[in-house]
Amino acid sequence: MLKLEARPQPSRLMSLASPLLALALTVLIGVVLFMLLGKDPLRGLQMFFVEPVKSLYALSELSIKATPLILIALGLAVCFRANVWNIGAEGQFVVGALAAGWVAMQAGPDTAWMGRGIVVPILLAGVLGGMAWAGLVALLRDRFNASEILVSLMLVYVAVLLLSYLVYGPWKDPAGYNFPQSISFLPVTKVPRLVDGLRAHIGVLIALALVAVFWAFLFRTYRGFALQVGGLAPQAARYAGFSSRAALWTALLVSGGMAGLAGGLEAAGPLGQLTPYVPAGYGFAAIIVAYVGRLHPVGIVFSGILMSMFYIGGELAQSRMGLPKSLTGVFQGLLLFTLLACDTLIHFRLRWQHARVPVRVVGH
Amino acid sequence: MLRLELHGVSKQYPLVRANDRVNLRVKPGEIHAVLGENGAGKSTLMKIIYGAVQSDEGRIEFNGLPVSVASPAQARALGISMVYQHFSLFDTLTAAQNVWLGLDKALSLPAVTRRITEVAHSYGLDVDPLRPVHSLSVGERQRVEIVRALLTEPQLLILDEPTSVLTPQAVDKLFATLRLLSQRGCSILYISHKLDEIRALCHHCTVLRGGKVTGEVDPRQESNASLSRLMIGAEPPPLQHRASNAGAVALRVHGLTLARLHPFGTALQDIAFDVRGGEILGVAGVSGNGQQELMAALSGEDRRAPAGSITLFGRDIAAQSPRQRRTQGLHFVPEERLGRGAVPNLSLAQNTLLTRSEAVSRSGWVDTAAVRRLAEHLINRFQVKAGGAAAAAKSLSGGNLQKFIVGREIDARPRLLIVSQPTWGVDVGAAALIRGELLALRDAGCALLVVSEELDELFEISDRLIVIAQGRVSPPVATAQATVAQIGVWMSGLWAPAPPTLQPQDEHAEA
Numbered sequence: 049m050l051k052l053e054a055r056p057q058p059s060r061l062m063s064l065a066s067p068l069l070a071l072a073l074t075v076l077i078g079v080v081l082f083m084l085l086g087k088d089p090l091r092g093l094q095m096f097f098v099e100p101v102k103s104l105y106a107l108s109e110l111s112i113k114a115t116p117l118i119l120i121a122l123g124l125a126v127c128f129r130a131n132v133w134n135i136g137a138e139g140q141f142v143v144g145a146l147a148a149g150w151v152a153m154q155a156g157p158d159t160a161w162m163g164r165g166i167v168v169p170i171l172l173a174g175v176l177g178g179m180a181w182a183g184l185v186a187l188l189r190d191r192f193n194a195s196e197i198l199v200s201l202m203l204v205y206v207a208v209l210l211l212s213y214l215v216y217g218p219w220k221d222p223a224g225y226n227f228p229q230s231i232s233f234l235p236v237t238k239v240p241r242l243v244d245g246l247r248a249h250i251g252v253l254i255a256l257a258l259v260a261v262f263w264a265f266l267f268r269t270y271r272g273f274a275l276q277v278g279g280l281a282p283q284a285a286r287y288a289g290f291s292s293r294a295a296l297w298t299a300l301l302v303s304g305g306m307a308g309l310a311g312g313l314e315a316a317g318p319l320g321q322l323t324p325y326v327p328a329g330y331g332f333a334a335i336i337v338a339y340v341g342r343l344h345p346v347g348i349v350f351s352g353i354l355m356s357m358f359y360i361g362g363e364l365a366q367s368r369m370g371l372p373k374s375l376t377g378v379f380q381g382l383l384l385f386t387l388l389a390c391d392t393l394i395h396f397r398l399r400w401q402h403a404r405v406p407v408r409v410v411g412h
Numbered sequence: 413m414l415r416l417e418l419h420g421v422s423k424q425y426p427l428v429r430a431n432d433r434v435n436l437r438v439k440p441g442e443i444h445a446v447l448g449e450n451g452a453g454k455s456t457l458m459k460i461i462y463g464a465v466q467s468d469e470g471r472i473e474f475n476g477l478p479v480s481v482a483s484p485a486q487a488r489a490l491g492i493s494m495v496y497q498h499f500s501l502f503d504t505l506t507a508a509q510n511v512w513l514g515l516d517k518a519l520s521l522p523a524v525t526r527r528i529t530e531v532a533h534s535y536g537l538d539v540d541p542l543r544p545v546h547s548l549s550v551g552e553r554q555r556v557e558i559v560r561a562l563l564t565e566p567q568l569l570i571l572d573e574p575t576s577v578l579t580p581q582a583v584d585k586l587f588a589t590l591r592l593l594s595q596r597g598c599s600i601l602y603i604s605h606k607l608d609e610i611r612a613l614c615h616h617c618t619v620l621r622g623g624k625v626t627g628e629v630d631p632r633q634e635s636n637a638s639l640s641r642l643m644i645g646a647e648p649p650p651l652q653h654r655a656s657n658a659g660a661v662a663l664r665v666h667g668l669t670l671a672r673l674h675p676f677g678t679a680l681q682d683i684a685f686d687v688r689g690g691e692i693l694g695v696a697g698v699s700g701n702g703q704q705e706l707m708a709a710l711s712g713e714d715r716r717a718p719a720g721s722i723t724l725f726g727r728d729i730a731a732q733s734p735r736q737r738r739t740q741g742l743h744f745v746p747e748e749r750l751g752r753g754a755v756p757n758l759s760l761a762q763n764t765l766l767t768r769s770e771a772v773s774r775s776g777w778v779d780t781a782a783v784r785r786l787a788e789h790l791i792n793r794f795q796v797k798a799g800g801a802a803a804a805a806k807s808l809s810g811g812n813l814q815k816f817i818v819g820r821e822i823d824a825r826p827r828l829l830i831v832s833q834p835t836w837g838v839d840v841g842a843a844a845l846i847r848g849e850l851l852a853l854r855d856a857g858c859a860l861l862v863v864s865e866e867l868d869e870l871f872e873i874s875d876r877l878i879v880i881a882q883g884r885v886s887p888p889v890a891t892a893q894a895t896v897a898q899i900g901v902w903m904s905g906l907w908a909p910a911p912p913t914l915q916p917q918d919e920h921a922e923a
Contacts, residue, residue, distance in 0.1 A: 053466075058804075270776045273765055283752040286713045287744070288766040289734030 052396045062394045067340055067351070070387035077382055087369055095369065096361030096379065106360075108248035112318055113356035115251040116141070116310035118348055120334035122255075122262045123306030125343040129266065130299040131279030134185065136200030137307040138331025139207035140178040144308025145315035146211060147177025149322040152233040152315065153219070166237055171312045178308015179301050181207060186300040190293055196300070208327055215322050230322040239317040251313040256349075258306075263345040275299060307331060333359075336384045355380060413476045415440045415599040416461065416568055421470030423456050430456035432623040433470070438568070438616075443590060443600045445610040445631060447643055448620035449839045451797050451809050454603050457620070458570050461601070462494045463487040475567075491567035495557045495574060501545045508541035511560045524563075532559050535589040547674055552700050558586075562593075569593065570601045575609060582698070587613050605643075605839040607636040619643055644841050654855065656875040659689035660725075662828045662859030663710075663742075668721040670709060678702040678883045680709065685878050685885055687828065687859045692850065693888070694874030695863040696899050702883040703863050704747075707832050710861070711744040712737045724828065738767060741827030745818050747836065747863075749810065753817040756806035760798060761787040763805050764820055794819035795845065811838040815846065822849050829853060830861045835869060847873050867896060881905035 075093065082092035100110050120137045127134045151166075151173040159166055181203060188194040212228070221231045239249040265272040274290035275298060285292060310330065315322060337355050341347030362376025418436040422429070430453045438444045448454045459465040461472065463481035472479055474490055481487045484494070501510045508525040515524065525541045532539040537555045545553060554574065561569055571590075575583045590600055590613065604610055610617055611631045619627040619642040627642040668683035680702050687693045697703060708714035710722065712734035722730045729737055734744070746752045754763045761784045765771070771782035787801035794815045798808050805813060814835070821829060834850065835843035850873055854860055863880075864870050870877060870891075877894050879886040879902040886907040889898075901907075 268778055268780070270765070270769070270772045270778055273762070273778060277755055277758075277766065280757055281751045281755040283748070284755045284766060287711070287734065287746055287752050289712060289736070289738065291733070 051399050052392070053399050055395055055397050058394050059397070063342065063391075066390040066394060067342070067347070067387060069393075070340070070383060070390045071354070073386040073390070074379060074382045077386075078379065081378070085371065087371065091369065092365060092371075095364040096357055099364050100357040100360040105246060108243075108246035109360060110353065110356050111248045111252045113359045114352045115249075115255050116314055116330045117334050117337050117355055118255045118352035119251075119258065119310040119313070120303075120307045120331055121337035121341060121348045121352060122258055122345055123303030124334055124338040125341070125345065125348060126262065126266065126272075126275065127299040127303040128338060129279050129343055130275045130295050131282070132296055132299040133197045134182065134200045134300055134303050135197055135335060136182075136185065136202075136204045136331070137303060137334055138327055138329070139200070139204035140181045140304040140307035141311040141314070141331045142204075142207040142211050142327050143181040144174040144178035144311030145319075145322065145326045146207075146214065146311075147180075147308065148174035148312030149219075149230060149233070149315045152237040153231060155234045155237045160236075164236060164240065167239055167316065170237055170316050171239075171309060174308045174310075174312020174315070175305045176308065178304040178306070178311060180304070181308070182300040182304020183297075185304075186297050189300075190296060196296075204327075204331070211322065211326055212324055215324055219322065221321075228324055232321045233316060237316055238320060239313055247318055249313070249317050251317060254309075254313070259345045259349055266345065271298070307334075333380060336380055340383060340387055354383070358383075413440075414438060414473070415442070415475060416601075417473040418457075418461070419471050419473075421457065421460060421467045421472070423453075423460060423465065423467050429623050431460070431467070434620070434623070434625055436618055436625075438599050438601065440567075440599055441594050441597045442616055443594050443602055443614045445602045445604060445614035445617040446620065447603075447605065447607075447610060447617055447639065449605070449644055449811075449841055451812065452620040452643075452839075453623040454620055455572060455809075458494065458572060458601065458603060461487070461568075462492060462570060464494075488564055488566075491564075492570065493561035493564050493566035493568070494570040494572070495554070495561045496572055499553045499557055501553055501556060503546035504544060506542050506544050507539055507548070507556045510545055510556060511541070511563060514560050515563065527563055528559055531562050535559075535562060535585075535592070537585075537589070547677060548700070566598060568599045568601065570603070572603045573605070574602070575604070575606065583609070605843075607639045607840070610639070611636070621645065640840060643839075656691045656854065658691040658875065659857060661686045662689050662725060663687040663861065664723045665710070666721055666723075668706075668709060668717055670705060670714070670716055673705070673714065678705055680705050680883045683883075683885050685888060687861050689827070689859045690854060690857050691875040692854050692860040692862055692873055694870035694877045694891070695861065695880055695885070696867060696870050696877055696903060697863075697865070697880035698903055699865055701881050703832065703880055705883070706880065707744070707746065707830065707863065710830055711742075711746070738824075743767065743821040743824055743826035743829050745821050745829070745831040745834065747832040749813045749817055750806060754805040754813060757804055759787075759802045759804055760791070760796075760808075760816060761801040763787075763816075764790065767820060768824060790816060790819045790823055793823065794849070811842045814838050815842055818846050818849070822853055826853075826858055828859045828861070830863075832863045834862060834864065835866070843869075867899060871896070879903055879907065 078093065079089040082089040100106055120141065124134060124137060148170045151170045155166055184203060185196050185200045188199050189196045215228045215230055219230045221229055239251060242248045242250060242252065266276070274285065275295045277288060278285040278290055278292050278295040282292065315326065319326065333355055337348055337351045340351035340354070358376050358379045362373050365371040365375050366373040414437050416436065416438040418434060420433040420435065421431055422433055423431040434457055446454050446457065456465060460467045461481065463483045463486050472481065479490065481490065508521060508528055511528055512521050512524045528539060528541040537559055539555050539559050545556070548556065558574065575586060594600060602614055611634065614631050617629050617631040618625055621643060631639065664686050666684050668680055670680040672679045678701060683706065685693065695703065705714070709717045712732055715731055717730040719730050720728050724737065724740055724742055729740070750756045764783060764786050765778065768786060771779045771786060773779065784801045790796065791798055791801065796816045796819070797812045808816065818831065818834060831850065834846050838846065850860060850862065862870065862874065874891045876888045877891055877899060878888050879899060881903055882905045884905070886902050
């Protein structure tokens with residue numbers, strides 16, 4: 049009989065092995081799923097795990113998805129470690145895209161002197177837009193003790209409606225045949241690409257640099273430490289004299305800024321204009337990315353890539369195998385659930401035990 | 413027939429053998445002491461009996477029948493109850509709701525509330541069943557736990573350090589309760605390190621050291637010295653208490669009045685006292701009389717104190733944060749070790765960063781190697797038994813964590829050290845070490861304010877005493893001129909001249 053037994057210390061090994069075990073289980077369930085759908089499971093897995101990394105082009109497409117996921121998840125990791133539950137990164141992403149898009153639309157002959165340098169104010173605007181949206185959450189929480197979970201979530205819908213209003217109204221392209229979309233941004237405002245002919249852009253490098261920055265912030269700075277103490281033991285933080293308000297604001301502004309940066313990169317990158325389809329679910333998927341990555345910057349890189357593979361795999365499964373695209377969501381959900389289940393093994397271990405009889409006599 | 417018999421019970425943890433072939437025999441109605449240092453394996457042994465931990469080998473007989481206790485629920489069904497040293501109460505629920513949760517039988521909440529009042533009354537334990545647990549002091553929480561255990565009418569009651577937060581009068585009451593239980597046939601396993609108590613109360617004593625039984629004696633025939641030898645292999649060195657050379661005033665509290673922060677808190681009223689460099693001022697009192705509130709105001713965790721009411725070396729610090737106060741030499745050891753004095757899930761090294769910033773550069777970078785060295789230094793200097801600087805705070809026993817936290821603050825060379833319950837739940841050896849360190853700090857010129865509910869301790873180390881009752885403090889009295897009886901009376905709030913009329917909120921502060 050298998051028995052769960054509490055470990056005296058949480059297992060370090062298991063906290064690393066658990067995501068891998070969860071991935072294995074997800075694949076296993078995926079195989080069963082493909083078989084039930086009457087599809088070749090090998091081909092199905094190929095769509096998810098081979099095709100997205102098969103060629104340079106595929107890798108470039110992967111990076112387009114992974115960059116916003118990693119950026120947003122980095123910010124969320126800080127938030128969640130501080131016990132601040134920002135689940136509205138999607139809204140901060142949208143407002144970041146709006147702010148960046150607005151700056152991009154100002155480009156013209158007057159800004160020609162900036163050259164490609166105009167990308168910097170565009171991305172900064174994205175960061176500030178995301179920060180402002182998250183700052184609202186912080187303000188309401190700080191001032192009125194409103195639940196940041198509800199406020200941040202509901203602000204997502206406000207942000208999406210704001211986007212719709214702008215692209216259906218004031219920002220609609222006059223020459224756009226009445227489609228709900230802004231003008232296409234000038235080429236000079238586009239986020240520079242890494243290689244000609246591929247869509248991958250310098251956002252990848254920004255994301256990787258920020259992974260290092262966040263790692264240092266969380267594990268090597270006093271501020272980062274104080275923030276996490278506030279999340280782990282609020283009383284200890286008060287005892288130490290770490291301000292819980294500072295932690296709240298820092299966490300929300302940092303995560304809002306990261307989501308806004310991702311939104312700016314998306315608007316001035318692959319999208320090149322504002323449409324009602326800016327919100328692609330990155331803000332919500334990044335919650336899973338953050339957790340699968342153990343709220344650790346390096347782990348987030350891996351989980352971000354994995355989630356992107358699910359995105360692309362889902363699209364490929366739809367176009368090449370005739371499977372519904374919602375398979376992406378199924379895989380993402382499966383991964384999160386199996387991870388939560390496997391995490392049990394961090395604090396408990398499985399032990400094989402003979403069925404207990406009521407009277408146990410053991411010699412010594 | 414024996415009530416409980418253990419044969420060769422062993423438990424191996426990854427790093428330590430907590431119990432090594434332990435035998436234990438408890439007769440019906442016997443008050444049986446289990447004596448041992450921190451980490452001697454007392455708590456593990458009790459958890460095995462209570463079913464919270466499974467032994468690796470050995471067998472247990474209860475009322476002559478071999479049993480295998482797989483869970484606390486099964487233990488309660490057998491008639492075994494336990495009061496833990498670390499309480500297991502939900503903060504947001506009331507005392508009655510907590511008790512209700514732990515009961516196996518289907519009683520209604522009002523019925524449970526009535527039973528609590530009855531049982532509490534019949535055993536002389538003051539418990540208000542309707543108060544939320546978060547508003548209770550440590551002492552009050554313990555009473556809830558004891559009442560909870562008594563409600564199941566156990567045949568064997570396990571008490572882990574039950575008297576650590578009671579007044580002398582309350583200890584006498586508890587002992588009367590326990591003797592009554594014992595007369596009615598209930599066996600009691602009494603875990604303690606207080607030799608006087610064991611000698612006064614217990615019929616039999618099993619001594620553990622390093623997980624092994626090192627002696628089985630009748631404590632009534634033993635002396636403190638002989639019990640000590642069994643427990644730690646030597647007698648604790650007597651404290652060297654020289655007369656103090658009190659210097660300049662370090663901390664002056666004047667006109668400190670604070671409204672209650674929550675409905676069941678205690679309001680502080682016109683608190684005034686001085687602490688001088690080179691002296692230890694002891695604060696006596698029953699828990700729940702304003703100690704928590706006073707400590708929070710002095711540490712800076714509660715910053716509502718009126719301007720000018722708290723001055724540190726002549727400077728008004730009433731509005732300063734704990735960190736600002738710390739930079740001026742005020743260090744504080746809170747009574748809650750896990751969750752306040754230390755973050756349970758962080759390593760000892762990381763926990764040094766809560767109050768120590770030597771390893772933090774001016775620009776806010778943390779030198780992790782320096783942090784680890786500091787933790788290792790504390791572990792060595794204060795003889796903390798831990799799996800190194802990387803061990804999580806929650807993996808330490810209560811006494812060892814206390815040594816670490818007190819050590820962390822002492823090692824910071826404070827100019828004023830405020831300590832709440834310095835030796836709560838700590839064994840003789842560790843308590844002697846901590847008290848010795850406090851005295852050494854005093855002799856080095858530091859001012860100390862020690863809040864304790866253990867009068868013996870205060871009499872042992874303090875130079876002057878004040879008593880806190882119902883949110884007021886008494887005038888100071890030199891320890892040499894004070895008597896236990898007098899302080900006991902003061903603890904009820906009766907010191908001359910008679911205090912002004914009681915405020916309504918005093919009804920919850922008990923004597």
